[in-house]
Amino acid sequence: MLQKNIKNLLVFFVIFTIAIFLRFYDLSNTPVSLTIDEIGNGYNAFSLLKTGKDEWGIKLPPYFRSTGDYDAPVMIYLMVPSVWAFGLSEFSVRFSQALLSLLITPLIFLISRKYIFRDKSIILSFAATLFYATSQWNIIFSRSGFEAIVALFFVTLNIYFLFRSIEKKNPLNFYLALVFAYIATIAYSSNKIFTPLVNLLFFIINWQSIVEIFKTEISSKKWRFILLSVIFLVLAVVFAKLWIFGPGAVRAKMVFFTGDFEFKRALLEKLDEAGLNILGLPMLIFFWIKRFLEYFSLNFYVIDGLGLTIPGHPGSGVLNMALYPLFLIGLISLLIPGKNKHFERIKIFLLGWLIIGFLPATLANNPQHALRTLNSSTPAILIATLGLSFVFDFLNKKSRKVALIFLGAFILFFCLDFVRFIDYYTVHYPYELSETRHYGWKEMAIYARDHHSEYDNVYVDPRFGSEGRTNYGVPYSYFQFYSQYDPHTFHIFPGRDKFISDFENYHFMEIDFNQMGEIKGNNLYIASPWSFPDSMINKEHIVYEVKFLNGVTAFYAITNKPADQEADIIDL
Amino acid sequence: MNYFFQIITSLSFLALFTKLSKLSSISFLLLVSVPIIYFYPFSISTLVLSLLLALTLKNLLVDKRKYLNILLFTIILTLSIFISGHKIFNEIVIENVTNSQRGEHPNYQTSITAKILHNKTTTVMYYLQNLNDRLSISTVFASGSYPNLSKHLPIGFLFPWYLLGFLLSIRTKYKDYLNFVFLSALSLLFLLTGVLTRGSADIFMFSIIWFICIESVEQIQKLPKLVTYFIFTLNLAYLSIILMSLRVFLNK
Numbered sequence: 008m009l010q011k012n013i014k015n016l017l018v019f020f021v022i023f024t025i026a027i028f029l030r031f032y033d034l035s036n037t038p039v040s041l042t043i044d045e046i047g048n049g050y051n052a053f054s055l056l057k058t059g060k061d062e063w064g065i066k067l068p069p070y071f072r073s074t075g076d077y078d079a080p081v082m083i084y085l086m087v088p089s090v091w092a093f094g095l096s097e098f099s100v101r102f103s104q105a106l107l108s109l110l111i112t113p114l115i116f117l118i119s120r121k122y123i124f125r126d127k128s129i130i131l132s133f134a135a136t137l138f139y140a141t142s143q144w145n146i147i148f149s150r151s152g153f154e155a156i157v158a159l160f161f162v163t164l165n166i167y168f169l170f171r172s173i174e175k176k177n178p179l180n181f182y183l184a185l186v187f188a189y190i191a192t193i194a195y196s197s198n199k200i201f202t203p204l205v206n207l208l209f210f211i212i213n214w215q216s217i218v219e220i221f222k223t224e225i226s227s228k229k230w231r232f233i234l235l236s237v238i239f240l241v242l243a244v245v246f247a248k249l250w251i252f253g254p255g256a257v258r259a260k261m262v263f264f265t266g267d268f269e270f271k272r273a274l275l276e277k278l279d280e281a282g283l284n285i286l287g288l289p290m291l292i293f294f295w296i297k298r299f300l301e302y303f304s305l306n307f308y309v310i311d312g313l314g315l316t317i318p319g320h321p322g323s324g325v326l327n328m329a330l331y332p333l334f335l336i337g338l339i340s341l342l343i344p345g346k347n348k349h350f351e352r353i354k355i356f357l358l359g360w361l362i363i364g365f366l367p368a369t370l371a372n373n374p375q376h377a378l379r380t381l382n383s384s385t386p387a388i389l390i391a392t393l394g395l396s397f398v399f400d401f402l403n404k405k406s407r408k409v410a411l412i413f414l415g416a417f418i419l420f421f422c423l424d425f426v427r428f429i430d431y432y433t434v435h436y437p438y439e440l441s442e443t444r445h446y447g448w449k450e451m452a453i454y455a456r457d458h459h460s461e462y463d464n465v466y467v468d469p470r471f472g473s474e475g476r477t478n479y480g481v482p483y484s485y486f487q488f489y490s491q492y493d494p495h496t497f498h499i500f501p502g503r504d505k506f507i508s509d510f511e512n513y514h515f516m517e518i519d520f521n522q523m524g525e526i527k528g529n530n531l532y533i534a535s536p537w538s539f540p541d542s543m544i545n546k547e548h549i550v551y552e553v554k555f556l557n558g559v560t561a562f563y564a565i566t567n568k569p570a571d572q573e574a575d576i577i578d579l
Numbered sequence: 580m581n582y583f584f585q586i587i588t589s590l591s592f593l594a595l596f597t598k599l600s601k602l603s604s605i606s607f608l609l610l611v612s613v614p615i616i617y618f619y620p621f622s623i624s625t626l627v628l629s630l631l632l633a634l635t636l637k638n639l640l641v642d643k644r645k646y647l648n649i650l651l652f653t654i655i656l657t658l659s660i661f662i663s664g665h666k667i668f669n670e671i672v673i674e675n676v677t678n679s680q681r682g683e684h685p686n687y688q689t690s691i692t693a694k695i696l697h698n699k700t701t702t703v704m705y706y707l708q709n710l711n712d713r714l715s716i717s718t719v720f721a722s723g724s725y726p727n728l729s730k731h732l733p734i735g736f737l738f739p740w741y742l743l744g745f746l747l748s749i750r751t752k753y754k755d756y757l758n759f760v761f762l763s764a765l766s767l768l769f770l771l772t773g774v775l776t777r778g779s780a781d782i783f784m785f786s787i788i789w790f791i792c793i794e795s796v797e798q799i800q801k802l803p804k805l806v807t808y809f810i811f812t813l814n815l816a817y818l819s820i821i822l823m824s825l826r827v828f829l830n831k
Contacts (some may be wrong), residue, residue, distance in 0.1 A: 270706055273731035281827045290822050293733035297721035300739070304715035310708055321704035342750045401757075430696050438683040 016135055019116060026112045026140035030105040030149050035097040038151055039556065040446040046484040047073045049100035052086035054494035062484075064498035069249050074481040077257040081194035095491055100152055107160035108149030114163045115139040122170040123353055123389055127396060136393040136512040143428045144377060144384040146327040147313060154195040155381040161191035162202060162382060166360075169209050173216045178224040181217070182235055189242060193250055194509045196259045197367035201382045203286065204366065208359040233377050246577035259371075267372040270294050298374055302365040302383075307375045308334065314377065315436040323431040325377050325384070329421040331390040337394030357393075360384040381487040437556050442473050445480060447553040447561035451533050452485040454551045454564055459512060459531070464564070468534035473559040476537045483508040483515050532565045539565060583649045585626055592630045596793065605807050606800040612814040613792055614821065615736040615785075618725050628782045629657045632768070632791030639761045640752070652764055659786075660771070668709060670702075677701045689692065710773035719791065721755045728826040734821050736788050736794070738814055744795030751798070769816040 041049065051061050051071050060066050061083075062073070071078040085103040093099035119132035139145065148156045168184035171177075184206075190204045210217055224232050250256060274294065278286050306312065308331045309324035316322035326334060341354045364383030368376045395417070395534065402410035437444075451467075459465045467486070470476035487497065492510065497503065500510050508515050518538045536544060543565055551564035590611055597607040635652040642648055655738055677697045684693035711718075719733040720742045728734070751758060756762070771783040801811055 009773070258585060269731055273729065276732075277827045281824075283824055283827065286820055288826050290733065290824070293721065293739075293820075297717055297733040297735075298738045300717040300721045300742075301715075306715070307712040310704055310711065317681075320680065321701060321708065339749055339753070342746060343753050411623060427696055427700065430692070434685075435680060435683055543661050 008508065009480075015129060017465070019113075019136070022116075022133065022137050022140050023109075023112055025137070026109050028443065029146050030109050031140065034101050034105055034150060036294065037433060038147070038444060039441055040449055041097055041100060041446045042151065042482050043074070043445050043448075043484065044078075045100050046448075046488050048078065048083050049090065049095060050082050050488050050494075051078075051325075051520075052090045052100070053491070054497075055083070055569045056087050056090050057494050058496070058498065060495065060498060062487075062494065064196060064503070070254060072254075074314045074484075075257075076261060079154050079194055079196065079258075081161075081190060081453075082152070082154045095488065101150060102335060103153060104156045105149050108145055108156050111145070111160050111163050111385075112140055113134060114160075114167050115388070118163070118167055118170065118387065119392070121174070123357070124396075126347065126350065131392055131396050134395060135389055138330060138388045138392060141327070141383070142329065142384060142388060143313060143425075143432070144381065144387070147315075147432065148378060148381060153378060153391065155197065155378050158195035158198045158202075158390075159381055159385070161187045161194055161206070162198065163385065163482045165191055165202065165206070166209070169206070172220065174215050176216070176220050178220050178232075180229075182218065185239060186270075189239075189246070193246065196262075197379050199259065200367040200370070201363055204363045205360055205382075208356065208363065212356055212359075262371040262373075264295065264370050264372055265291065266300065267294075295369060299365065299369045301374050302369070304375070305331070307377075307558050311429075312375060312377050315431045315440070316514075317439045320435075320439065322435065323428045325380075326387060326391065327421055327428070328424040329417055330388075333394030333398065334387060335390040335394070336397055337390035337392070340393055340397045341390065357386050357390055359543040361390065383411055385460075407556075429495065441556035441559060442469050442471075442478070442559075442561070445478075446555055447471070448480065448482050448485040449489060449552040451551070451562050451564060452482075452489040455486060455513070455531070455533065456490040461529075462531040463512065463529045465513050465531045465533065466518055467513060467515050468532075468538045469515060470517060470538070471561065472537075473555055473557070473561070476535060480534075481508075483510070483513065486510075486513055528567070530567055532567070533562060533564055534565075536560050539563060543567075581623070581698060582620070584592060584623060585621050586616060588623065588626055589630070592627075592634075594674075596634060600797070602797065603800050605811060606796050608805070608811055609796045609799055609814065610792065612811065612818060612819065613737050613741075614723070614734055615788065615792075617818070618723075618728065618734065618821070619736070621785075624662050625785065626780045628655065628662065629785035630789055631655050632659060632782065632786035633793060634791050636761070636764055636768070636786065637793055639764055640755050640758065645760060649760060649764075656767065659782045661773065663782050666776040666779045667774055668705060668776055673702050673705050676705075706773040709777075709780070709809040710769060713777070713780060714769070714773055714787060719788055727830050728825075729830060732821075732824075732828040737792050738817055740810060741792065741799070744798040745791050747798040748794040 023126055047062075048071075051073065054060060054062050055067075061068050061071050065072070069081065069503065071083055082103065085107075086100060089099040089102040089181060093102065106302060116132055116136040119135040120129060124131040124135070145156070145159075157520050165184050165187040168180045168187060172180035172184060188202050188206055196365075221232070227533065270291065274290050275287055278290065301307065306326060308326045309328045311320075311322040312324040312326075313322060324331070340359075341358045345351055345354070361383050364386065365380050367382075368379035371379055399410055402413050414531075437446075441447075455465055455467075467482050468476075469480045469482050472478045486492070487510070497510055502509060518532055518534050520538065520543065522541045531550070532539070544563065548565045548567070549563050552560060552567055553562045555561045593610045595608060596602075597604075597610065632652070632655050635648060635655055638648045639645070639652060680701070681687050681690075681693040684690045687693045712724065718736070720737055720739045721733055723729075723732075723735050724730070725732075726731045744814070765787070768783045768787050772780045772787065774780075775783070800807055802810075
């Protein structure tokens, strides 16, 4: 028995080590460049650490105004200890998400072993844990500043404690589950829909056990029950006030699917033009159904669901290609009626968990959004594991040899596709999409930090893009981040109360030389090539150039005085 | 003329199927109201062969006279491959993307990794993409792919609620679906749908869609009568909405 336990512990340790490696190896540089959101969150955490206020000077805010979209608070507060420990850097900004993603690994094992596959071999639970540890859906969001992974950690804890409360018949576990549900709900917009619904589903499936637990609780610990109920009620009111009706809901309103570009421009406007407004509502329903069903399409799972390549290029889906057929088989097996009552309830919960995980994303703009559906990654992995068990058992009944050959082929295919994912993530993603990760702002911010005192003014144009000024960035955060600009000085800078982000001699504004006429003074201009007239794009004026990783020029730093030195051009 | 012939052919086939399978008359209405019949410009050979393939596939699933069914399926499939023109999907596109992605690797000219990772895998990915474009759940039940309608119009080849009927079919007949002969025949149709050009793949793609439609309707008609009639009313409402908005979304 002891020997078996040590062996199991060793297997878990190996899987955990793989998870550590995949989440922490070269965390500062992979993926390339901190995005505008990461930079903003990092600077807010830095500001909280130094002053107890966010970048706008608001003391311990319940949500972060940030760049106007009122970011959820949990991730930024969790970032503070790592910024304190490691200083303001790429690593410290990404550390907390990677750590929470890692901590989900043992939770997946516990949920699999104790509840989902409790009547089956421990190997299945190890398989599910390994699939999570190597899950590309989770890895890419663990290594970059995404709130969704923070919410996923708390949701997984929430679900674990829900199961545990039923198992132990202990209301304390249930209260703990609610606390984690609350944190998850305020950690990420999608979870405002997902977390309450998935909890509701759990209650509906297990209502008899839950009623049983609370009957005992009310009869033996009435006052504890009343007190905690009041606390949860107050918390629910606070939640509604701040994050449902307050500014914390801004982001959700911004991305709601009625504002979807395709729906508005390609459907609604055309119906309006033809005087068929009456068909708007049914069309919205059909459009929503289409969006929902797109989450069951093959391309999301194996071809390009992660968005690691430009449109038209195959990339990587959210699941390992070897897992996809098993996921389908697992899904089908959920439909097949069985005799084990416990497992029938588990099957309904898994299917509901998956579908509810897709729901918030279907109510938002953009089709097939891997980030907004991250809550579905766990049930998808568990369903694929169920599929693996189904196929193996089916083949094993026919012939042990065939079952083992299948297993060997599966492992080989799994490893090959994992290598393919690593190739896309580390080679093609930075090459094809460095622009979408806002590559170049860091380099410009560091250049400006070292040279801005040589100029009267530094003007920065927030618009950029390789095919035109198609992106509107928030570059001031990069310039603050990489010069570790004192947040207190920034809070009291003149104009900050009017939402102006200029500081020192930096000015963030749209630059259009063709409309500016003659330019006087000793100034530095930082902008994409689209902002400058051809006459200025030459060695006389360019003092620094940054290219996207595909070789297209991202930004120039140009002075209106002829430069007395060679342009400092980054070579690939 | 072709359009009317298309509708008459579909109705006749489906009526014959309803009669032979001893389905109720409401099943016939559920079968013949599907959008695909009215909005897809079938060539007659595609329509007839895809319907025939779907019916023989259905026979492979339920009928015990297997050898005759296998023979019938093989004959119709061979004829379909011959008639479809069997053009394989454009290899030049695949080659260009393969070369482009190889070129993104450092030292790509000598890199073995670049060659191994961007070789046949790119081809497989393109075939899978084809399959997804033509037969994803979203395409079949919600977005379709009608050459003469705007791609943004959310109209499937079948009604969205027919997906529930098909899931019911899997739930009740999963043992039949695990039949090796049936799975092989179905895989063959999927394979052909993925590797051929759109024009050549039509017969195989629509045979699968017809099959799903028949299975779904068979399950829906087993539901309480009130529900079945409600679904038929939903079908009519859906068709009316699409018909009302059709002129706005016609490709010019």
